[in-house]
Amino acid sequence: MVTRRTVLKSAAALGLFTVAGCAPQGSKASNAPAKPAASIDVAKAGTVTLTMLDWWSGDAAQWVSNAVKAYQQKYPNVTIKRTTVDWGQLTQTANLRLKEKNPPDIITVNNGWQSLGTLAKAGLVLNLDGYSQAFGWDRFPSTILRQTQFTPDGKTMGGGSLFAAPVASSSLIGLYYNKAVLDRIGAAVPTDLASFEDACAKAKAAGVVPIGYGSQDKGSSTAVILALQDLFGDQNKINDFVYSTGSVKAAEIGLMEAAQRQKSYQDKGWFTPNHPGIQYADAVDAFLKGKSAFRFEYTGTLAFKGAQEKDYGYLQLPQASGGKIVGTGASTAVAIGSKSAHPDIAASFLDFLAGPQTAQYVVDNGLLPLLHDVKAPTDKPEFATEIAGQRSLDKDNGYVPYFDWSTPTMLDTLGGQVQMLLASRSTPDDVVKAVQADYDKFQAGR
Template sequence: MVSRSRTRPITGVLVSLTAAGLLAGCVPGTSGAGSSNSAGKDTVVTDPAAMGKVTLNVLDTFSGGTDNAWMTSVVNAFEKKYPNITINRTSMAWGDAMAALPLKLKSHNPPDIVPPNNGWQSMGTLVRGGLLLNLDNYADAYGWKKSFPQSILSEHQFSTDGKQMGTGSVFGTPVARASLIEVYYNRSLLKQIGAKVPTTYAEFDSALAKAKSAGITPITLGNADQNGVTQPLFSLTDAFGAQSKISDFIYSKGDTGIAQTGFPKAVSTFKQWSDKGYLTKDYAGLASADAAQSFVNGKGLFHFDYSGSLPLKAGQSKGFGSFVLPRDDGGKPVTTASAAANLSISSKTKHADAAAAFLNFAAGEQAAELAVEHGTMPLLHANVKATGGDPLFADDVAIAQSISTNGTAVPFLDWATPTLYQTINTTMQSMLAGKSTEKAVVTAAGKDATAYAKTLGN
């Protein structure tokens, strides 16, 4: 399995966006989001065989290992089915691609297909700059608004004036692979404390106490790189807050503030975990990757992380399982989730029909089946089943099926603003070190969101 972390520090990306002149909401030669990213021609062609010979230049972030193998198999399958269309791929590491996107899209010869990150960190700013094609006509032609779960589709929608996320026009599509935050567990340690896989939040809380009493670290965590706090924190928010409120806050809908999302209780609970000794000793000085390795080495009962992120060797996965943190109110588990990557089309492309056909294929059932063949979590197609005898992968696929069937995904909380990830991590670190309060964390996050909403005119 492969790590597809979706929340990352974006300071470098913001510098690039500022330098590219995009944060102001327009680029030279356009009049803002409503110009060059218009919905395009009224009549679209959806039969690739009728498009003639086309070469599509594709920039993606599937730059190595299983990621590259999956994307290569998708491209090969597409070209085999439609030999008149050639895919010319360029792969870059995620951070490099995000930093390069603005200038690449502003160039005279941009890639036809690009992989912007969701939220205001990347996709929203590119929409405001008029650099991404409005895909509404293709969404209608291919039926994306019906075939994609609304909770996933919303992650690719923006108003054409660039002021609202999560509603309006479609500016990207998910690939048929999931990236989400889940809870990993050690099967033998769970059995050792006489517990079962938690199906209620009370059972999860009880397992933490039992592990502590048995001398087992309840939750492995490392935050020296400020890359370990958000996974459990976002999961707790999902457990305590209503799905609609979390989404409304991230999408700046109505007057929903972060205090209404479950975030305050999540912060408080996280602090209680730390005070009770439920977290890895000296976690503030431990790197997140080292914490994950410690978990794999049998040093903890639970570990919050992104799907496919455990540093497992061949044969090790049978000792572990995964689940979504149950909701405190007993409802269907809500999951911080998205596609493993998102594909958008340059507003300057000369091959929009062919590009949209590839987007449709990458979101299709064959692409999901190829994901399973490569041992990565599928998305969008609940009928795609896990193969082989890997119980951890079977758990992962079941989680993805639940998202596809029940529409229980929420966006990553930090998508709400370009700086919220850093704000949350900085204030959480201060609180956990005893230098500030839980209230200070919530207040700072709320101010960050309010300040950014004002820049959008909301």
């Protein structure tokens, strides 16, 4: 499940390129790889209309609109007709939409078992391995590509074939800080876990809330524990657990240490008082009004305005041991419907969505680019720190997927356990056991 992250590469050979070949048409499509053929000049492919069904809204809708216009300018013979619907609605109806008489050529899909995994197994979206090789999509971090890979039988996530492509935009979980508050309490911007905790102690001593938090909503209450898990868990083991290899246990992925740390923060009074009764929007508003020194949050959800750009910053803390940058992050996944009459053109547009020109549109609209060096706004220093955090993950290939992808019910399970942990109704060991039980139940059902 994606919560608030949707708020959340060079373009190879877009001119002369053929990536013809698609899954057989009909009620039962194939999930065998689409096979690129000899070159086709997209500009000479004749009049082509692509339909795209997506959930992009707000700032994201604008960069997508810019990308569509730019692609159509480059190829006046191609028209892209967008239809935008609510994220939840599209996620729940994607399989039906792709079975319609006139299904979309291009569709945004949710990562994980319930959405992309189901669509891939049913042959409703194209196997993109051929396009990946043709367009050079191995330029993406392997930890990003893995997020949209499934075996054609649908039994394994995070390996096998590529069934959706990332775009030149991403969303992360990291640590936001208020520089004005840190200056007031005599603390420096943290560089690691120890200096972060030292700053929290100074904030508490000065009568300032160290970590802005609202845990009333199960989904958003997990941001802290997931960010902390990234500091303690082995990257490969977190990946293998989420991708359900079955070889890794919940006790081996940094979850215990993260739960212990979060409980210790609660015991020290580092969270916003009465946070169990604080809604997500109110917690965000309080942080933006300078009520706390720090906040763990998804990128793209805090609307900094005016002077706030100078007062706030963002960082990806390095792991507690070894110093590697590991963080939760993903890009929106975009797939090609298996009944598309123009899969080659659709694939070239997916490549454009992943390219440097689109990355600049992403940045121009205040969202994080994926992979490309872009021209960052000089009047938005906070945003520059988010881009720096993004690049640190790119450099270390340090992405791990959103933990709730591990099972269809994991977000609810983990969120509920965090709430009980902070209410002293469960222990870190109980958190780990509940996560393992959820995981085992899902594995047994597969």
